[in-house]
Ligand SMILES: Nc1nc2c(c(=O)[nH]1)N[C@H]1C(S)=C(S)[C@@H](COP(=O)(O)OP(=O)(O)OC[C@H]3O[C@@H](n4cnc5c(N)ncnc54)[C@H](O)[C@@H]3O)O[C@H]1N2
């Protein structure tokens with residue numbers, strides 16, 4: 001809740017300084033070894049190597065006959081993928097019926113696919129041993145040699161690569177059960193405000209929580225995960241209890257939070273208790289107000305145990321702007337993710353602020369970034385229409401602007 005402020009005015013830092021300071025306040029989390037499925041979306045903390053060669057032995061690439069020497073070939077046996085390998089060296093003039101992926105016998109020089117063989121059985125796999133097959137083969141045809149796709153020990157992905165669904169499949173194929181990754185930072189979310197309700201139509205004087213619902217997706221997109229969300233009534237005691245009782249918060253989330261986010265209570269009214277509680281706890285306030293619109297009353301503090309706290313304003317669009325200014329750079333730094341920078345011309349009328357950076361919702365187009373409007377601090381409408389926020393510096397005179405990407409849907 002915001003009420004009139006009668007205290008001293010604190011100088012807000014510039015928007016670029018706030019973002020740099022936030023990134024600088026975090027250090028990459030210690031790498032940890034996790035089962036494959038849990039590594040999805042994380043970044044590799046070490047290069048991914050092939051623990052085995054692919055294929056692991058010489059195998060057939062086709063269903064047919066592994067043959068030695070010139071034809072015709074007398075069929076001497078059959079090997080299926082996963083079956084018992086053929087026990088002896090194939091002599092010239094001999095063939096072994098093989099399935100795709102089955103190891104070819106030592107001595108085999110090529111594989112004759114069923115459809116190119118004559119004299120063999122019309123029903124694959126039902127070849128009468130001792131019968132003759134005819135055909136034309138090129139040396140080495142349809143045999144995948146050991147290590148031909150990926151030699152053992154090869155680095156297939158570098159440290160820092162994102163573990164995508166495909167990378168998980170690759171890692172499994174190369175024999176990995178676990179991966180050493182930068183873990184996803186755990187974020188605890190505290191939503192304050194007596195007027196804030198979680199479901200249904202808000203009664204007069206109430207508002208629906210519009211910040212709690214966008215944070216999990218935003219946090220995930222920036223490399224972290226929301227490990228728990230706690231609703232707090234207004235007042236310093238509940239906030240103090242939640243932050244002072246951080247171990248209790250960890251226990252409630254069943255994990256250790258790396259970052260805590262407080263929604264609302266960030267402004268300067270006597271009823272906005274975050275600063276007082278932080279002072280009381282002995283926290284080190286690193287950012288206290290940023291010269292940006294919207295999102296002015298955002299806050300970054302280091303708690304006495306070293307963990308970081310981000311204070312987001314209660315107005316939802318202001319909260320989004322603040323989350324992209326302070327929270328996203330912290331999460332990227334914790335996961336060792338380099339920041340991507342994009343610039344664009346602005347295709348539409350935008351008025352710069354004399355002192356503050358403006359974050360303007362835009363849609364990228366061939367003509368440049370087009371402002372979509374509907375950008376009042378209390379409304380997420382414009383940001384929902386947009387795919388990026390344009391960073392319009394104070395006094396901007398029409399030059400290219402930086403774009404901050406907005407989290408896309410999945
Ligand atoms: N005297 C001053 N007053 C205000 C200043 C200032 O510098 N001096 N800054 C204004 C700005 S800018 C913002 S933004 C807000 C931030 O206020 P708080 O962070 O303290 O948040 P509240 O006062 O609790 O709420 C503001 C507004 O947002 C609504 N709200 C709160 N939480 C949620 C939520 N989870 N989902 C949706 N809407 C929420 C709340 O009902 C209020 O309408 O302070 C200005 N005042």
Ligand code: MOO
Nearest residue numbers: 294295296318377
């Ligand atoms: O953070 Mo406030 O938007 O700047 O309304």
